[in-house]
Amino acid sequence: MEIYCDAERIFISRDYRVEGISKKEFIETHKENVVWQSAKLSETPRKLTNTRYHLVGAGGAKLVRMDRSNGETVEIDAGNEVKDIASDLRDVFFVTAEGIYRVPAERFAEPEIVRLPVSDILDKPVKSVDVLGNFLFVIAGNFLYKLSTEGEKLSEKALADGLKVLSDYDGPVAITEKEVIYFTEDMEVLSNGSYEGVFIKAEHGAYNTFLLSDKTFSVFGKTGKRYAHVEAAHYSSFTEGLNHIYFYDEEEKSLSLAGKKDLLGDNFQEIDLATLVGIVMGSLMLAEREGAEVLVREEKGFIDTHINGELVPVEKIILRLSKYFPEVFYLYKNPGYYEQIDSFAERFDLFKVEGRDIRLNTDLLERLIEMHSSFKTFKEDIAKGIIDLAVK
Incomplete structure (x- = not known):
């Protein structure tokens, strides 16, 4: 399963469907009011991301696009198991173990999928991707790569045990089996911090990296310092909103939330x-x-x-x-x-x-x-x- 959000909805993928939950109602009443549900899918999406108009998910070798306003669903075959997905307003990028691919959000169809030729010269397997403007950051084999969105290799950095890459406006953030590592836009190490347990998920917003393992939920700053952490044995996923973090409790099979101010203290200023x-x-x-x-x-x-x-x-x-x-x-x-x-x-x-x-x-x-x-x-x-x- 997986959860994600936009300004109005919290999205939950479970049991071969994706549901859109009213965010405002959940914040105010803690009730999960389902405003739409996708068609039944071939696979339950384990990755979710947004484009301008759509929620896009990946599960197994399937990609699915849903209209965020009503859940209208299109499902296509990616060819191989999708390891990670990322998006900007117009395009979806995804990786399999063999390569990096792009498909336009508005022309979401198998014939529109393009494999970036740079895939041939990257270390393998390809594990993770994120996008920042005209750049892609990719973890493949034992390297972190900076590519252009057109597929030109710009630079690389040795990286052992890499699992997930996230983009910050200053450069990439890499998650390894034990560390969170911050890089500059020139791919130099800026700082790092460590976490415990087996990695499950991470998201990076404007100021912090939020990381869920099978032992803790941790909040890191760009200095590498861990500002907060809580025991997270029951959480199977989370997603970051502007002022709240939303969790999925595996035991209760339900959502919960925490205010960022509660996690980060008075230094956090609410965002509107x-x-x-x-x-x-x-x-x-x-x-x-x-x-x-x-x-x-x-x-x-x-x-x-x-x-x-x-x-x-x-x-x-x-x-x-x-x-x-x-x-x-x-x-x-x-x-x-x-x-x-x-x-x-x-x-x-x-x-x-x-x-x-x-x-x-x-x-x-x-x-x-x-x-x-x-x-x-x-x-x-x-x-x-x-x-x-x-x-x-």
């Missing part, structure tokens, strides 16, 4: 999606003030920006801003939050969609800029960083 969206749009306004010509448009549910005439997808802006506002990384790391940009913008009047064009609420964003200390400290760097994205 409206502020994250406001930071992105406020940063575009800063670039405009510095003389850039900025046009924001929405096309088929994707927000794109034209900066000085060059197309810059908003996900690239999100990654650039994560250096200054780490919490913004959640909008990239879990594409399931992306669907909330429009609804939160409308609710809080951050911007309005007029045809294809998006008009920013400059007065409201001005107040956000004045309130947020990072805008004051890094104002010029933020504007320059965004403008530089348009330079080819």
Whole structure:
């Protein structure tokens, strides 16, 4: 089984189906209100990930795509057992022991699956993959690799006993049989920490790595320090939300949750999606003030920006801003939050969609800029960083 989430739902895969649970209702009442259920599947997904519109799962040699709003299901054959999956807004990447593959989320069909030729020169078996912008991080054999999403090998690092790789905006995070290892974007070791037990699952968000073994649930910071851990004998899976961690209790066959503030203490500041969206749009306004010509448009549910005439997808802006506002990384790391940009913008009047064009609420964003200390400290760097994205 497995669990995952987006802004509105907690997803549970069990007994050959996937269910979407109302997150808001579960937080408020602890009741598991099933809002949709997938078709019966050939295999129970053991891996789950989000794209712009879909939840994608992998179990055995099967890949399954579900519409996150209603559970409408498409199942395809991956050819061999899928070891890991990762995704961005538009594409799904998966690995078998023999190679790395990509399939478009919108054209989710067996003929659309492409094997990356770089697979032939990697150590074997291929074990894990994650995506960060134009890069893939891959654990294969006794190496950690950095690849381009087009399949070019950029660098490699020896890594013994590697199990899982996760992307941080600064570089990869590798999980081995005993350690959590943080790397820089140049693949140099930054720090490491150790854990006990047999590895089950790990997720990495904006600030911390959460790791579940058969003995403990641990929270690591990027210094390698373990900030918190709890006994986890009954948990078989978990997933990270913005302000909560959701667990699946194997004995009770049910969900439970813990607030991040309870785990991390008063240093944790609650995150709301409206502020994250406001930071992105406020940063575009800063670039405009510095003389850039900025046009924001929405096309088929994707927000794109034209900066000085060059197309810059908003996900690239999100990654650039994560250096200054780490919490913004959640909008990239879990594409399931992306669907909330429009609804939160409308609710809080951050911007309005007029045809294809998006008009920013400059007065409201001005107040956000004045309130947020990072805008004051890094104002010029933020504007320059965004403008530089348009330079080819």
